[in-house]
Amino acid sequence: MTINYSERIPNNVGLATDRALQRALEHWQPRFQDWWREMGPNDFAAADVYLRTATGVDAQGWATYGTVKMPEYRWGIFLAEPVAERTIGFGDYMGQPVWQQVPGELRSQFRRIVVTQGDTEPASVEQQHLLGHSCPSLYDLRNLFQVNVEEGRHLWAMVYLLHAYFGRDGREEAEELLARHSGDVDKPRILATFNEPISDWLSFFMFTYFTDRVGKFQLKSLAESGLDPLSRTCRFMLTEEAHHMFVGETGVGRIVKRTLEVMKEVGTDDPQAVRAHGAIDLPTVQRYMHFWFTSSLDLYGSEVSSNAASSFANGIKGRPDESQYQDHVCSEAGYELDTPRGNDCISLRNAMNEVLREAYAKDCEIGVKRWNMQIQRAGFDFRLALPNPRFHRSIGVWAGVPSNPEGHGISQEEYEKRLPEWMPAAADRAFVRSLMQRVVEPGKMAGWIAPPDRGINNLAADYEYVRLA
Numbered sequence: 325m326t327i328n329y330s331e332r333i334p335n336n337v338g339l340a341t342d343r344a345l346q347r348a349l350e351h352w353q354p355r356f357q358d359w360w361r362e363m364g365p366n367d368f369a370a371a372d373v374y375l376r377t378a379t380g381v382d383a384q385g386w387a388t389y390g391t392v393k394m395p396e397y398r399w400g401i402f403l404a405e406p407v408a409e410r411t412i413g414f415g416d417y418m419g420q421p422v423w424q425q426v427p428g429e430l431r432s433q434f435r436r437i438v439v440t441q442g443d444t445e446p447a448s449v450e451q452q453h454l455l456g457h458s459c460p461s462l463y464d465l466r467n468l469f470q471v472n473v474e475e476g477r478h479l480w481a482m483v484y485l486l487h488a489y490f491g492r493d494g495r496e497e498a499e500e501l502l503a504r505h506s507g508d509v510d511k512p513r514i515l516a517t518f519n520e521p522i523s524d525w526l527s528f529f530m531f532t533y534f535t536d537r538v539g540k541f542q543l544k545s546l547a548e549s550g551l552d553p554l555s556r557t558c559r560f561m562l563t564e565e566a567h568h569m570f571v572g573e574t575g576v577g578r579i580v581k582r583t584l585e586v587m588k589e590v591g592t593d594d595p596q597a598v599r600a601h602g603a604i605d606l607p608t609v610q611r612y613m614h615f616w617f618t619s620s621l622d623l624y625g626s627e628v629s630s631n632a633a634s635s636f637a638n639g640i641k642g643r644p645d646e647s648q649y650q651d652h653v654c655s656e657a658g659y660e661l662d663t664p665r666g667n668d669c670i671s672l673r674n675a676m677n678e679v680l681r682e683a684y685a686k687d688c689e690i691g692v693k694r695w696n697m698q699i700q701r702a703g704f705d706f707r708l709a710l711p712n713p714r715f716h717r718s719i720g721v722w723a724g725v726p727s728n729p730e731g732h733g734i735s736q737e738e739y740e741k742r743l744p745e746w747m748p749a750a751a752d753r754a755f756v757r758s759l760m761q762r763v764v765e766p767g768k769m770a771g772w773i774a775p776p777d778r779g780i781n782n783l784a785a786d787y788e789y790v791r792l793a
């Protein structure tokens with residue numbers, strides 16, 4: 325189905341046929357635009373940016389490229405095509421037809437999940453509010469803005485669900501999504517990671533690699549939902565999400581590449597020598613990785629969660645790629661959980677957050693392997709590694725339990741003493757920030773990152789992706 329762009333809100337949900345819903349969303353639209361002006365990319369409103377916009381939800385239409393000023397971006401509501409005769413694929417309602425409306429008794433549970441998902445989208449745009457000022461190249465600046473406008477669209481996706489399926493409560497929640505702000509003392513974003521500042525590009529690439537990947541896994545499990553509009557919304561969001569993780573993986577890879585070049589030039593892996601030559605030493609890359617990976621692990625919630633069990637039982641939220649499993653009901657199965665008291669056997673339904681987290685951590689390994697291949701090929705012994713999931717946790721059974729990155733228990737005293745070895749210290753952050761000097765000549769690249777292998781949409785890497793006003 326093609327998207328109708330002549331409407332004020334581009335959509336493929338037949339908005340024009342539901343006047344009340346259309347009016348409500350058109351009322352929310354200027355608030356979103358105000359929010360974008362205030363909290364979106366700071367100072368680039370007049371720039372012409374080479375962006376992709378969806379003009380259809382199929383393979384031909386979902387990535388149509390063109391130059392646009394960001395405030396004029398056409399944020400719209402797009403659902404993946406329905407699957408005929410789709411049935412609920414897991415939990416107690418397994419095999420029943422999917423719901424086109426929210427069952428009354430599941431309303432607050434569904435709403436809580438849609439709100440939590442919706443809250444992360446504008447949060448990430450807020451976190452990256454100032455980043456454009458210190459871009460390493462126009463190519464990277466464009467990628468940042470692509471990620472930002474699409475997170476804005478993902479907010480629209482959740483706001484549509486709130487307005488269309490949750491009545492007055494939903495409309496109020498949609499207002500609140502613009503009222504909470506990342507890092508705000510009084511009204512912070514719901515999940516902790518989304519209140520962390522992203523004030524340098526190493527953090528941005530780590531965030532898009534690790535935290536956007538949480539998005540991938542949460543969206544995949546919501547794509548299994550018995551609520552069909554939620555499932556279809558998430559399926560379309562996943563196509564957009566893939567580019568965000570690409571930005572993260574290649575961003576970190578390009579930093580590693582440049583660092584290796586400098587290590588070869590100076591003939592040492594000594595962090596101080598590498599820094600003196602304007603590159604980011606690998607131990608610092610490792611510390612940033614520890615930070616964003618462990619914070620992202622916390623986003624899955626507690627390992628033992630009655631909320632997660634009930635979401636699964638009620639057909640609200642399945643597992644990513646549910647069809648890969650044999651047992652879709654999971655009412656009898658158990659799960660061996662690693663806890664500080666030893667292994668605990670808990671019910672599989674209660675362990676659903678942990679099942680997702682495990683699948684996520686496995687997926688995170690793929691990029692790390694690629695980065696390590698680069699290091700190995702360059703002839704250096706250093707290896708990047710994901711820490712054990714017991715390390716540096718703030719949520720769940722391992723929260724506050726002092727352990728080293730290998731997952732061995734240590735004293736609180738040793739933990740605190742060694743933390744600067746493992747997590748970015750103030751001096752690391754200051755050093756990384758000192759490198760963040762804006763580079764905006766077409767084809768030029770900051771000295772701490774290698775150029776990309778190729779440009780966007782088959783254009784050259786040195787194409788003028790952003791024309792500054």
Ligand code: BYC
Binds near residue numbers: 441445
């Ligand atoms: N920080 O039973 P529990 C993305 C709260 S990323 C603070 O342990 P539950 C994106 C929890 O809300 C994906 N609070 O967990 C990426 C609950 O509070 P209430 C976002 C936390 O409920 C990059 C309480 O602790 N999507 O899309 O099973 C850029 C006890 O909860 C945290 C979703 O999150 C935390 N880390 O599951 C842009 C999907 N963790 O309600 C976008 C929707 C837990 O008792 N959300 N809490 O006040 C969910 O499925 C679930 O709400 C959670 C937690 C997975 C978050």
